């Protein structure tokens with residue numbers, strides 16, 4: 001099981017070697033998420049319209065290894081954008097992946113950029 005988690009490595013904007021063209025901005029609901037596939041990874045991408053920001057993270061929740069985070073509710077906790085897993089409401093920072101209401105391992109986060117209404121997610125592999 002943990003092998004699956006190892007395919008997801010937090011990526012900072014400085015580490016990006018590939019900007020993957022995911023979809024158009026209209027393919028993502030406002031203030032919600034959708035799942036994209038890059039190689040063997042499922043990535044949750046969030047259009048956090050209320051903050052005018054985009055976020056991406058692994059779709060797999062480290063709690064019970066469910067591929068569900070793209071369907072989670074997004075919100076704000078003391079200024080930190082977060083996603084709540086729809087299964088058991090574990091919440092994770094979309095800024096750095098930290099589990100905000102428990103001691104689960106952090107989720108991998110990825111940079112997102114928007115160019116000409118296209119959504120790109122940054123990867124280092």
Ligand code: FES
Pocket residue numbers: 061062063064065066085086087088089090
């Ligand atoms: S599977 Fe995500 S909180 Fe349980």
